[in-house]
Amino acid sequence: MNTNEQFDAIVVGTGISGGWAAKELCEKGLKTLVLERGRMVKHIEDYPTMNDDPWDMPLKGELSVEEKKQQHVQTRVNWAPKADNKHFFVNDLEHPYVEKKRFDWIRGYQVGGRSLTWGRQSYRWGNIDFEANKKDGYGVDWPVRYKDIAPWYDKVEEYIGVSGENLGLSQLPDGKFQPPMALNCVEEDFxxxxxxxxxxxxxxxxxxxxxITDPNHNFEGRGVCQNRNRCSRGCPFGGYFSSNSVTLPAAERTGNMTLRANSIVHEIMYDDTTKMATGVQVIDAETNEKLEFKAKVIFLCASAMASVGILLQSRSERFPNGVGNDSDALGRGIMDHHYKLGASAKVDGYLDKYYKGRRANGFYIPRFVNLDEKTKRKNYLRGFGYQGTASRGDWSSGIAEMGYGKGLKDEILKPGSWQIGVTGFGEFLPYDDNRVLLSKTEKDKWGLPQLEFDVEFKENEYNMRKDIKAEIVAMFKAAGFRDVQPYEESSGPGLGIHEMGGARMGRDPMTSVVNKNNQVHAVPNVYVTDGAFMSSSSCVNPSLTYMAFTARAANHAAEQLKKGRFS
Known part of the structure; x- marks a missing residue:
């Protein structure tokens, strides 16, 4: 590459947000450099386990003892990494960070980022979410409302393909959906x-x-979901949305994208004369070569905590505490969602019924608390939702010691009884003292300061967690399920893999980092559109909101460039 080339735009990161920034900027005619700190991953070509069956996996799909040591933080989530997707999660020994308080930072450093392994649950925010900070006094007021983002939700949903059911709920706005997947018999009766x-x-x-569930819908190069439920390995059919299968190919088709992997962006360069950013400083992850790339506009989409780290490291005489950090808000208000708590139960009957395929989805229970006076809870603010599934047993009657010959063969063709399980996802308040900093003593292998996490649940979160368990137990018992068991596993913030905040959006430069268009207040040609800009967390999965805001910000940036504002 010619490092002297002047790009129109630089996008840092290739995950959910970075892919959308690349697509939108390139389609608007901007020569765009896309930088990814991890290795190259090409759609289909670099999905090594996409078609493997369970018997193809060593150790029944589990990691070896040595592999678990290398991914000791990543395995806190339990469902990943496994033998079939370990290559899409970081080696924690090579990418350490400091936990002043426990923080479970689950990461994927490769082209596509965590868009290759995300849960794909896609929900809109409503005004109840955008207005919450103002109403109860926690955090700063969002400078936007649902009406400002609704058209961009439309755009994103129609482009990526979101299947679902419109419900007419104010707390969970309807969308532009593909046909919904089907509930199974137990879920329907529930x-x-x-x-x-x-x-x-x-x-x-x-x-x-x-x-994608509609075979008649035209998505370039993508097919409908095959119900294999092997999504976290990479989908060769493009049935689910990822940067690799959707947005990065769209950006590449324009001829305007230059993609460079193994490029660790660690600083935004700032010109005190123009009061604009001029580009980024990069370390090549393989050669340790130090590089600089220049552009008129920069999109930070490195993932929330990484983007905050880049801003904190971008120091100058004008910004001694990190670029755009006049407010001292940078790194503050770190949030996640509650996770690893809920309930399970056994379900009698339905033994003459089964289901087809491995549905890569479950049922959802939208928020139903603190919506109005009737549903108000006295001991905590905000709300929660649930995600779950009902399924038949694990065929354990086929254990070898329980039979042999024809009897064994007959038994292993019979599924077990039905069961149901639910996990709660609750909102986390935006506290100023929940923050991430640069370590003063610890550095990574490239000599960059490690991030230090000082984030915790507080009274509101602990009170909500009690209700998350109590309410689902009540629902299971009301449905007549048997052996209802609440559960709550040891966890800390981060384990929901919805970490956000740190460069919050707001009206006032003295209390926030970015404005309503995702621009850093004091450096308007720097946009932050991953989870770092979030001023509150809602209780729904956030990726759809990141994509909508990113598309909106890219449109704004292109208009500003056209007007010569960043020249």
Whole structure:
């Protein structure tokens, strides 16, 4: 590459947000350099386990003892990494960080980032979310409302393909959906029982998932979801949305994208004369070569905590505490969602029924608390939702010691009984003292300061967690399920893999980092559009919101460039 080339735009990161920034900027005619700190991953070509069966995996799909040591933080999530997707999660020994308090930082350093392994649940925010900070006094007021973002939700949903059901709920706005996936028989009856037993508006719906379900819809190079549920390995059909299968190919088709992997962006360069950023400083992850790349506009999409780290490291005489950090808000207000708590139960009957395929989705229970006076809770603010699934047993009757010969063969063809499980996802308040800093003593292998996390649950979160368990237990019992068991595993912030905040959006430069267009207040040609800009967390999966804001910000940046504002 010619490092002297002047690009129109630089995008840092290739995940959910970076892919959208690249697509939108390139399609608007901007010569765009896309930088990824991890290795190259090409769609289909670099999905080594995409078609493997369970018997192809060593150790029944589990990691070896040595591999678990290398990914000792990543394995805190339990469902990953496994033998079939370990290559999409970082080696924690090579990418350490400091936990002043426990923080479970789950990462994927490669082209596509965590868009290759995300849960694909895609929900809109409503005004209840954008207005929450102002109403209860936690955090800063969002400078936007639902009406400002609704057209961009439309654009993103229609482009990536989101299947789901419109419900007419103000707390969970309807969208532009592909046909919904089907609930199974137990889930359908749970839905009916919930509607009958509860009068506070709670309901069961199929999850809104970024999977194509309409075979007649034209998506370039993508097919419908095949119900294999091997999504975290990379989907060769392009059935679910990822940067690798959707947005990066779209950017590449324009001829305006230059993609460079193994490029660790660690600083934004600032010109005190123009009061603009001029480019980024990069370390080549393989050669340790130090490089500089220049552009008129910069999009930070490195993932929330990484983007905050880049801003904190970007120091100058004008910004001694990090670029755009006049407010001292940079690194503050770190949030996640509650995770690893809920309930399970056994379900009698339905032994003559089964389901087809491995649905890569579950049912969803939208927020039903603190919506109005009728649903108000006295001991905590905000709300939560649930995600879950019902399924038949694990065929354990086929254990070898329980039979042999024809009897064994007959038994292993019979599935076990039904069971149901649910996990709660609750909102985390934006506290100023929940923050991430640069370590003063610890550095990584490239000589860059490690991030230090000082983030914790507080009273509001602990009170909400109690209710998350109590309410789902009540719902399971009301539905007539048996052996209802609440659960809560040891966890800290981060484990929901929805970490956000640190460069929050707001009206006032003295209390926030970016404005309503995702521009850093004091450096308007720097946009932050990954989870770092979030001023509150809602209780729904955030990726759809990141994509909508990114598309909106890219449109704004292109208009500003056209007007010569960043020249």
């Amino acid at each position: 839905k009916k029982a919930t509607a009958k037993k509860f009068e506070d508006g709670r309901l069961i719906t199929i999850g809104r998932a970024a999977h």
